Amino acid sequence: MNMAQLFEKKKQGQELTQAEINYFVEGYTTGSIPDYQASSLLMAIRLLGMTDEETFFLTKAMIESGDVIDLTSIDGFKIDKHSTGGVGDKVTLIVTPIIAALGIPVAKFSGKGLGITGGTIDKLESIRGFKTELSSQEFIDNVNKHKIAVAGQTGNLVPADKKLYALRDVTGTVxxxxxxxxSIMSKKIASGADGIVLDVKCGSGAFMKTQEEAKKLADAMTAIGEKLGRKVIAHISDMDNPLGKMIGNKLEVVEAHSLLSGRQDETHEDLLEECIIISSLMYQVAAGEDEATATAAVKRVLEDGSAVAKFEEFIVAQGGDLADIVQNDTANKVAVKAASNGVVGTINALLIGEASVELGAGRLTKESALDYDAGIQLVAKKGDAVKTGETIAYLYSNREIADETINKVQKAYTMA
Ligand code: URA
Known part of the structure; x- marks a missing residue:
């Protein structure tokens, strides 16, 4: 077998066999297939697609490229969630303690952010002392004791994805x-959870720009998970607008804590609604409850304070300093003003995401340094009436804030 044969088959619209897909994944991961050949096949897949069977074989080969985490020493049904990535998406920080407060073990491996998409690990690392690198034993002990642990992906979890994702990122094949x-399902399955709730983002700030594409992605991921014996539910949510009021690592941790503490004026109802939906789905999958019962249980732990108590217990258990969950002053702060009177229609999530990267809240490359305190506070959200010259957003950064970034945020606001 060689890559030239795989190119020919793919070009003629034929399906690749499991053996051919294994050959590609194994060869690329171990280095016997060079980048230029792998990128050619990736582009053919990007343009011509894959059948469900090919996608399944690809996922399986990627899982088998590295370690699979064994969570069997954790009692109970282990539930995970995954978001396809968005702007201001701090849902994991909120729903994981809600589920843990309901007594369901949450054993979650998360990633760092790249581009406009933030990563849970960066957000948690913005808290002084918080440890995201846990040994397998520490991770399992924390889940058994506190019902929650969130850690960075271990070194040898789906090495095929690390190499393939890095190549896709620079060859237009993401x-x-x-x-x-x-990519997503191989990591979720290798992470060992019994059930997975997928939050598929759709809109300007997401990979999937239309409902139709988002539905196709949701169906593809659900089918893979079910074929591999996992309980999976997918939910499609809006990413035309950023979620909540804060974008930026520490700012999002502070917002998550405010929401869990019931300080609704410091966050926005879109974030609360989304978190109730996702945590209700997680509870339905894990506990087999119906929607009404699960949603009532979620609201109960939010209202009686047990979700925020669990959040604080989790932060402390992983070495984080609760006193550091505060918005720090930054060297530079700029108020962005409304360019016209009106009611805010949409706030373009893509532009807000790009501006947050320019401020230092996100990475352009894996090596970029982050400014944990940098970010954007959306003072006006969709549906709010504003007047010309009124402050619609604040930008925070320890870097100089360019006029281009200020203009981008102003342009992100469209008046209805
Ligand atoms: N997130 C992933 O983990 N992989 C992708 O390919 C896209 C988003």
């Missing part, structure tokens, strides 16, 4: 439904 489905 936005492919089969490649995204295999």
């Amino acid at each position: 936005d492919s439904i089969p490649l995204i489905a295999a």
Whole structure:
């Protein structure tokens, strides 16, 4: 077998066999297939797609490229969630303690952010002392004791994805439904959870720009999970607008804590609604409850303070300093003003995401340094009436704030 044969088959619209897909994944991961050949096949997949069977074989080969985490020493049904990535998406920080407060073990491995998409690990690392690198034993002990642990992905978890994702990122092949489905599901399955709730983002700030594409991705991921014996539910949510009021690592941790503490004026109802939906789905999958019972249980732990108590217990258990969950002053702060009177229609999530990267809240490359305190506070959200010259957002950064960034945020606001 060689790569030339695989190119020919793919070009003629034929399906690749499991053996051919294994040959590609194994060869690329171990270095016997060079980048230029792998990128050629990835582009063919990006343009011509993959059948469900090919996508399944790709996922399986990627899982088998590295370690699979064994969570059997944790009692109970282990539930995980995954978001396909968005702007201001701090849902994991909120729903994991809600679920843990309901007594369901949450054993979650999360990633760092790249581009406009933030990562849970960066957000948690913005808290002084918080440890995201846990040994397997520490991770399992924390889940058994506190019902929650969130850690960075271990070194040898799906090494095929690390190499393939890095190549896709620089060859224009990220936005492919089969490649995204295999990338996400291989990591979720290798992470060992019994059930997975998928939050598929759709809109300007997401990989999937239309409902139709988002539905295809959701269906592809659900089918893979079910074929591999996991309980999976997918939910499609809006990413035309950023979620909540804060974008930026520490700012999002502070917002998550405010929401869990019931300080609704410091956050926005879109975030609360989304968190109730996702945690209700997680509870339905894990506990087999119906929607009404699960949603009532979620609201109960939010209202009686047990979700915020669990959040604080989790932060302390992983070495974080609760006193550091505060918005720090930054060297620079700029108020962005409304350019016209009106009611805010949409706030373009893509532009807000790009501006947050320019402020230092996100990475352009894996090596970029982050400014944990940098970010954007959306003072006006969709549906709010504003007047010309009124402050619609604040920008925070320890870097100089460029006029271009200020203009970008102003332009992100469209008046209805
Ligand atoms: N997130 C992933 O983990 N993989 C992708 O391919 C896209 C988003």
